[in-house]
Amino acid sequence: MKKKVAFYTLGCKLNFSETSTIARNFSEEGFNRVDFSEKADIYVINTCSVTENADKRFKTIVKQAQKANPEAFVAAVGCYAQLKPQELANVNGVDLVLGATEKFKITDYLNDLSKNDFGEVHSCEIEDADFYVGSYSIGDRTRAFLKVQDGCDYKCTYCTIPLARGISRSDALENVLKNAKDISKQNIKEIVLTGVNIGDYGKGEFGNKKHEHTFLDLVTELDKVEGIERLRISSIEPNLLKNETIDLVSKSRAFVPHFHIPLQSGSNEILKKMKRRYMRELYIDRVSKIKEVMPHACIGVDVIVGFPGETDEHFLETYNFLTELDISYLHVFTYSERDNTEAVNMNGVVPMNVRNKRSKMLRGLSVKKRRAFYESQIESTRTVLFESENREGYIYGFTENYVKVKVPWNPELVNTLHEVKLTKIDDDGLVRIEFVKELAL
Numbered sequence: 001m002k003k004k005v006a007f008y009t010l011g012c013k014l015n016f017s018e019t020s021t022i023a024r025n026f027s028e029e030g031f032n033r034v035d036f037s038e039k040a041d042i043y044v045i046n047t048c049s050v051t052e053n054a055d056k057r058f059k060t061i062v063k064q065a066q067k068a069n070p071e072a073f074v075a076a077v078g079c080y081a082q083l084k085p086q087e088l089a090n091v092n093g094v095d096l097v098l099g100a101t102e103k104f105k106i107t108d109y110l111n112d113l114s115k116n117d118f119g120e121v122h123s124c125e126i127e128d129a130d131f132y133v134g135s136y137s138i139g140d141r142t143r144a145f146l147k148v149q150d151g152c153d154y155k156c157t158y159c160t161i162p163l164a165r166g167i168s169r170s171d172a173l174e175n176v177l178k179n180a181k182d183i184s185k186q187n188i189k190e191i192v193l194t195g196v197n198i199g200d201y202g203k204g205e206f207g208n209k210k211h212e213h214t215f216l217d218l219v220t221e222l223d224k225v226e227g228i229e230r231l232r233i234s235s236i237e238p239n240l241l242k243n244e245t246i247d248l249v250s251k252s253r254a255f256v257p258h259f260h261i262p263l264q265s266g267s268n269e270i271l272k273k274m275k276r277r278y279m280r281e282l283y284i285d286r287v288s289k290i291k292e293v294m295p296h297a298c299i300g301v302d303v304i305v306g307f308p309g310e311t312d313e314h315f316l317e318t319y320n321f322l323t324e325l326d327i328s329y330l331h332v333f334t335y336s337e338r339d340n341t342e343a344v345n346m347n348g349v350v351p352m353n354v355r356n357k358r359s360k361m362l363r364g365l366s367v368k369k370r371r372a373f374y375e376s377q378i379e380s381t382r383t384v385l386f387e388s389e390n391r392e393g394y395i396y397g398f399t400e401n402y403v404k405v406k407v408p409w410n411p412e413l414v415n416t417l418h419e420v421k422l423t424k425i426d427d428d429g430l431v432r433i434e435f436v437k438e439l440a441l
Contacts, residue, residue: 005031006040006068008061011048013194013234015078017145019046021135022077022106029107039069044106047080047088049160049338059091066093073110076119077103079164083339089119097121100165104133127166131205134171136179142190142387142415143232144183148176148218149195153203154237156264157275157342158307158335161196168200173213177221184227189385189417192232193222199240216244223252229417230385230400235260235302238286239278246286250293256400257297259290260331264304266321267314273346274307280321291326296380298328298373298402305362306335306355309348315358322365328373328402330366334359367429374431377403377422381436384420386413396430405431 005026009019022044023033034040043065047058058080065074075096076088082099089097098106102122109122137145152161153168171179183191195201201218202211215236222231231254238261249255261283265271268279290297303318322330334355337344382399389396394406395413403422407413420433 002030002032003042004034004038004040005042005044006034006036006038006065007044007046008036008065009046010057010061011046011050011079013145013192014147014150014196015046015048017135017137017147017194018078018103018133019044020137020145021133022046022104025104025107036064037068040065040072041069042073042075042110043068044075044077046103047076047078049079049083049164050333053336058088062091062093075106075109077106079161082164083160085121089121091119094119101128101131104135132169132171134175134179136183138183138186138188142188142385143230144186144188144191145194145234146176146179146183146191147171147194149198149201149203152197153200154197154277155275155342157273157346158304158338160338160341163340165196168197168203169205170195170201170203170213173218173221176218177225180222180225180228184225187415189228189415190230190232191222191228192234193218194234197237197240198234199236215240216242216248219245219248219252219255223248223254225254228254231255232258233260235262237262237277238283241286243289246289246293256402257294258300258400258402259297260300260302261286262302263322264302265307265310265314266303266318267310270307270310270314270318273309273343274304275342284325287325287327296377296401299326300329300331300402301325301327302331302333303362304333304335305358306350306352308335308343308346308350310335310350310358311348319361319365322362322369327369329370330362332359332362332366371425371429374403374422374425374429377401377431378424379422381419381421383417384433385417386415388414403431405433407433 007019007023009015045061073095074093076094077098081088081097085097088094097119135147149170151166151168199215201215202213203209263283264274266280384397384399384405386395386397390409393409395409396406398404419436421436422431423434424432426432
């Protein structure tokens with residue numbers, strides 16, 4: 001009987017791409033992959049450390065695995081496993097904890113699948129995480145997440161990612177193109193480029209900071225790969241999003257008019273305390289440039305509320321800045337203290353009830369921004385890629401500029417592209433459509 005393995009991923013698109021690669025390694029070793037809710041011999045949990053909530057969820061997920069099979073072997077990998085290996089190893093039911101460099105060799109550590117009294121830890125010093133392991137997700141969704149870069153050389157005062165993932169390093173251009181071609185052969189219509197700081201693409205392995213290629217080189221070459229209908233840039237720092245890249249996307253065959261650009265604060269004073277590498281004026285410039293060449297582009301924004309020293313005035317500065325900015329939606333993060341960061345020792349701690357209130361205000365603003373963006377797209381003709389889920393009798397999809405649409409469930413629409421006219425916004429805030437013509441089946 002083949003052993004069964006199940007996976008659970010917390011956190012970002014990058015984690016999803018890496019889970020998928022680890023899962024393929026298991027398949028090559030003769031394991032059968034099953035759903036996490038099913039009985040398995042091994043449960044692998046890919047952890048995240050960006051927020052306190054992700055840390056807490058880990059224990060809940062371990063309990064889910066134990067409920068499905070009390071005798072199963074439970075392994076933890078990922079960012080939290082690198083930052084707090086012993087903490088995870090001490091969670092009841094955890095047998096193995098692997099750090100940043102070990103996670104891709106997980107099958108090497110599985111000689112004996114009997115339960116351990118204590119979690120076994122194999123975790124490197126983060127300085128050793130200087131080599132690159134390429135990965136991409138496939139088979140889980142209509143789109144694939146293609147990892148092109150890992151790690152970060154920035155020293156933002158709130159962030160643990162450099163401690164969890166090491167220095168900035170990139171995949172070789174030819175390898176990214178090979179992976180993209182492999183994905184295109186699987187009848188996947190959309191690839192999302194992912195990494196920790198993808199605008200920094202081009203830095204080599206082992207601390208070699210010479211850029212063999214730039215992010216512009218990467219998107220230029222990817223745009224030429226046949227068989228990929230859509231390419232999407234997941235998230236890119238405003239100081240690394242250059243005019244040349246924006247212009248390329250505006251004229252591109254495959255890149256879609258959707259940008260996700262972290263802001264974090266609309267106050268220059270707070271941006272300096274965060275050690276971000278730009279001021280709000282640059283952010284305005286980036287948004288203006290995108291809208292100048294792609295008026296219909298969707299722009300998403302990351303923002304943190306409750307950073308140490310953020311007064312009511314600072315917050316209102318951010319709120320008003322975002323209100324006036326021509327953006328489409330927000331991802332709002334409530335600041336949470338992380339060990340071994342500069343911010344954790346800063347004065348001016350914002351009470352949690354104030355953080356939550358500010359977060360609620362910005363989430364409300366995000367709803368208004370998304371609604372306004374969707375309204376601006378009504379009566380336009382767009383292309384929709386339909387997803388695979390049947391939720392309460394509807395199938396959902398996204399336009400190239402990230403408007404979410406719904407139509408009554410039809411299995412023939414799954415993973416297909418269609419030209420549609422956006423007609424009206426439904427009661428749930430999603431957009432109804434009329435089919436113009438079939439693009440591909």
